[in-house]
Amino acid sequence: MKISQLDTPALLVDLDKMNQNIETMQQRINDLGLMLRPHTKAHKSPIIAQRQIDAGAKGICVAKLGEAEVMAEGGISDILITTPIAGEKKIQRLINLYLKYPDFRFIQVIDHHDHVAKIGQFALKAGVCVELMIEVESGQQRCGVDVGEPLLELIRAIKNTQGVSYAGIQAYSGHLQHVKGYAERNHQARNAVTSLFNFISEVLEPKELAPEMISGGGTGTYAAYQDLSFSEIQAGSYLFMDAAYQAIGDEHSHLENNQFSPALKVISTVISAPTEKRRVIDAGMKCLSIDLGMPKLEHTEGVRYQTGGDEHGILHLEDGEGLPKLGQKVILLPSHCDTTLNNFDTIYVVQGENVVDEWPILGRGRSD
Ligand SMILES: Cc1ncc(COP(=O)(O)O)c(C=O)c1O
Known part of the structure; x- marks a missing residue:
């Protein structure tokens, strides 16, 4: 797939x-x-x-x-x-x-x-x-x-x-x-x-x-x-x-930590396009935690994610070319991995464009 x-x-x-x-x-x-x-x-x-x-x-x-x-x-x-x-x-x-x-x-x-x-x-x-x-x-x-x-x-x-x-x-x-x-x-x-x-x-x-x-x-x-x-x-x-x-910096850069690579992502779909400069996606706070800031869109400059509540995320066009179309899928990089992962039952394992496996998150919700 x-x-x-x-x-x-x-x-x-x-x-x-x-x-x-x-x-x-x-x-x-x-x-x-x-x-x-x-x-x-x-x-x-x-x-x-x-x-x-x-x-x-x-x-x-x-x-x-x-x-x-x-x-x-x-x-x-x-x-x-x-x-x-x-x-x-x-x-x-x-x-x-x-x-x-x-x-x-x-x-x-x-x-x-x-x-x-x-x-x-x-x-x-x-x-x-x-x-x-x-x-x-x-x-x-x-x-x-x-x-x-x-x-x-x-x-x-x-x-x-x-x-x-x-x-x-x-x-x-x-x-x-x-x-x-x-x-x-x-x-x-x-x-x-x-x-x-x-x-x-x-x-x-x-x-x-x-x-x-x-x-x-x-x-x-x-x-x-x-x-x-x-x-x-x-x-x-x-x-x-x-x-x-x-964003914490590493031994080579004050601004970025490149010791490790971002490996966790959320894929979401544009479900509404109410204006030229605004899109709504199907990933809100029940997917993406925002306690450590907003998630970022992968490979997309000039678009800002804002929470739209539990089930909605809002994408704003700040500058740049344009926003994804209705029905288009976008990939987001979470701001906080632990609390984002705890919202899902399954993690899809991907290599390039392919889904190669799926692993159950068995400890999900086991805060007891
Ligand atoms: C007691 C303890 N040890 C280790 C860690 C792991 O730290 P990090 O995820 O920042 O690498 C945590 C994270 O909250 C922790 O609470």
Whole structure:
């Protein structure tokens, strides 16, 4: 089938670009002397996770337990759940993963004594030992225990609790991923974790409490962590490279990030042509998320996308030749890949003009 024969709106991935992105990031992380544990919240597909592992990734990250369940079901055997969980139902589901896949590795991120006590209680009853990774505050002021005495106490709590073990530390500075300018971004990313690495060498190492694993970093900040003792990088968006990430700059350009190629697209149809300078397409906010700005039209200068609500997108002719005709198809590059992908059940895999495969997005909607 040709791309132009797809019914719309539909989500596309350019297979060659995605494969190239996978290879490039793996190579870059290898060159930094680090390991890659890609964050699969960007794609939610065990098929793609397996490709990342085949390329050299040591395991994967998921944001939610629901995603972990989907990935384990799909055969992915080393999974870090990067968001803390609370409540008996969630803890029981975590324990169930341990029971159902005894040969797999699951690591759960936590940041509070109550997590340790409750997970330990459930694990002990089930006869399993749950690996816990402590999230520390590294500037984002989201989850994370403060570096210093609170971190030390939490490590001790894990060590003193049956049913759990101390896997390591997570430090993810999400607020810095989109800082413009390569040097400035790397500088801020290193500063955000300086106190952690000082604390590890000055306090944790002498007490033999240094973490075996330190996990963090994203598509914007991974390069900052050479020579720091990070053991693995959690980048995710590099796979698809959305418009927001393209605008952060790289080592060669302040304006563009060309380290990775845009591989995720949405195809949409012009459903209305009310005026000379306005078209309406069938992709609104239920297809294309706009939390990080508006999507861009591929290969089209002078046309601006504006949201027309849930189901409509509006194309405005700012300058240039003309707008697509009624019934014509257009391709858009999303501004934010994670939240755009989560609107679709299927991703059509394309090479050139051809649709060569379709993959179900099994983790879609699994924010539970
Ligand atoms: C904890 C954590 N790690 C890693 C990532 C991946 O970062 P990016 O998609 O910016 O590469 C995210 C993204 O939100 C995250 O929340």
